[in-house]
Amino acid sequence: MRSLALLARNRLALGGLIVMGLVVFLALLTPALPLKPPNITDTSNRFLPPFSQGAILGTDHLGRDLLSRLMWGTRLSLAVGFAAALIAATIGAAIGIVAGYYGGRTDNVIMRGVDMLMAFPYILLALAIVAALGPGLINALVAVAAVNIPFFARNIRGITVGIAHKEFVDAARLSGMSDARIILTEILPNVIPVIVIAMSTTVGWMILETAGLSFLGLGSQPPVADLGSMLGEARAALITNPHTSIVPGLMILVIVMAINLLGDGIRDALDPRLKSGALNRPLPATLVAPSRQPAAQHADAILTLDNLQTQFHVKDRVYRAVGGVSLSVKPGECLGIIGESGSGKSVTALSVMGLVASPPGIITGGSVHYQGEDLVGAPYRRLRTLRGREVAYIFQDPQATLHPLYRVGDQLIEAITAHRPLSRDEGRRKAIDLLDAVRIPNASARVNDYPHEMSGGMRQRVGIAMALANDPEVIIADEPTTALDVTVQAQILSLLDDLRRERGLAIVFITHDFGVVGQLCDRVAVMYAGRIVEQGPTRAILDAPRHPYTARLMACVPELGGGKRRLDAIPGLPPAVDDLPPGCAFAPRCDRATETCRTGEIPLDKVGDRALRCLHPVTMTEAVS
């Protein structure tokens, strides 16, 4: 249903659908229409022009009614085109699925056979098949289907290889399914959308190919006409009586155009990547709502977030990803943001430099002050000069953030030249210095490596080197060690710690790991459902958490050295941010919650250097024991 709505939103595809629907409808209705018989010759009335008495579109060289022949011919052409597409798709998909599923030698033998078919020019191959089988519409259909099988086989094989290695296929095998059953019930339902897409984009092509064979006299045999043979018969009178060629020619044009527009629409509607909006180009900077209330700036901190609110507007739903976050970080300080997935910690970080994808992201309130300048709503040019030079990011997956086709050295140089011009030699020297700074051994050789030649830990070092390239004042690190092994994680963490001490960097470190926060961060903010629930010096919070969420989150994470034991799980799930409960978002999962927790706004109260958003905090004596 959703796909249909998507299809209808595409104007051209909708037009194609309407035209195609009309043509198919008329073709189906042809036998019932009051048309003259299409194959009765009447040589006394040959080459009547269009709009003649009794022949709206005129007659051909044997005096047959063109309208009638056109309708019957369209009917035949459509039937042959669709049948060929269906046959090619069925056989091609079957070949592709078998090759992709079994792999190895089966795959090799089948696909090399398909490659051989593809090595011939398609029209030559079709001609050869018709020549071998003899002319005739059915043989033309076979030829057109055969030359299109490789296209489907290759397409579907690629998709099947991906699906056959998915975990659910292994799971099906462990459930006792045979290969045939897995192919039919696990693989096939997942490739059918691809088959439909491939068919919708090729059926027009197949109608053209059939028309081509008929035009050459190898398809439909006289007196029966399809669109191609009508064109072929009219060829001799192309100059003297052009209407005999124009009529079938226009029909072919209309059908193929309509099918192609419709096919593109179907592809766009069914393709999961297009459906998720991945191909929508986001704006260069996050949108800012005009109703935003900026906040006043603060002294001494280098980066201050004030009541920052970021939302995602998807259709009629509003996801309050960040619901009023205030934070600050001083030079040389490391601030940890800890939270579970969906707590808004990454969106907070991306909002700082306007990197949240828009649409659907939009900053609806608050300010981000960098050295006294409000970055929210700053012009894109200004943001671009600050990005990377003043505030740099390190992301979780360096595999995804490094370009696979460029040497790491060139990527580092590019990061620098984005902000200041640099000669080639100077750039290379600087890149080697940076790799040295992040302790990559043998930097002068590894500067020429491609990302895939490095281990995960090395790649993340390059990611850090890139963040350092322009001597930024603030680094925002979004789970930089989550994808790494523990031994590598320990090295990356100590590297970050050294760098901030040597260079006076301010670091905002986002993680879900209390151990990491405890080792690296001076202060920590705990986020839940888009808001900070507790904030303060790391040691104080880890020794005596006051918010029940912090306390229970810490209790349910096992710590090394504790031995075998039962963990204190938190029941339930975090709330969805498009449907937040009133009052405290943690109340439904909290055993201390009372009625007052479930109503009204609960403020973030500051006491000394700690802040807490809770009506029934864990008392100091409870927390320490």
Place this chain on the structure above:
Amino acid sequence: MTTPALRLDTLSKTFPLGRSLFGPERPGVRAVHPITLDVMPGETLGIVGESGCGKSTLARMLVGLIPPTTGTIEIEGAALDNADPAVFGKRIQYVFQDPISSLNPRKTIRQIMEAPLKLLHGMDRAARTTRIAEIFETVSLRADFLDRYPHEFSGGQAQRIGIARALAAEARILILDEPVSALDVSVQAQVLNLLADLKARLGLTYLFISHDLAVVEAVSDRIAVLYFGSVVELGRAEDVFRTPRHPYTKLLADSAPVVGRPLRAPEGAETELPDPLNPPEGCAFRARCPRATDLCRKLVPTLAPADAGHSVACHNPLGG
């Protein structure tokens, strides 16, 4: 002496590289070196190791998804040399790391749950419905989930469904391959507790594979540490990380972030794993090992008992 629930005897896996067009046959990549191990009924054996250590290959061999190159697997005393997963399926089951991608997106939960009951146990429709209700009760899932599709569930719920499917096969041994590493911490504890309850109630035996040392320690009776395809240390869970005997285990334990421990890199910058295409001679860990000697370069250490219930594969183990 009781029969072990699971016995691996010199089980190994070498992935062939194929041959180049004209060159000689290449030797192949040894993902798992011969491993001999017993898992007792009702025990949880934890397997820890970093990425590329062969833990997933080992797990997939145990459930028959890939055939071993050498060695045998014995389940409750009976050899299983049959590579047919349907035969494996009734004796040993697998819980996948990524709960969402282990469920077919185009099937309802009911269809997914019915497959093992129908195909492994030949139950009729009525029996299946009763059994599914029973299993869902056991793993605390609501019955109205049955007619929904996988994408409608959170990671924690999907992992419960994955566990429910494994239980449906009525295997007594479960291979848990990183069952909680894709889950949020607050949900992780729920699933770990569920697994502990199920084990106590149904008398299951677990092989718990993870890269998270603290999680493995919290759920396991014994722990095997895997490095470069070999077990380098095996011992009681409370001993392995508290008093590690193998230098690699010590490195792992020192690297784990622990609140209150000062931050320092436990070893130098170069911590590359050995190249599997060009494996080193002798001990695979020697290039990173502070205690490596000449002997380590020549001779591969074998797993040998160090003291009661604690084995180590090292020529110069740390003091006991």
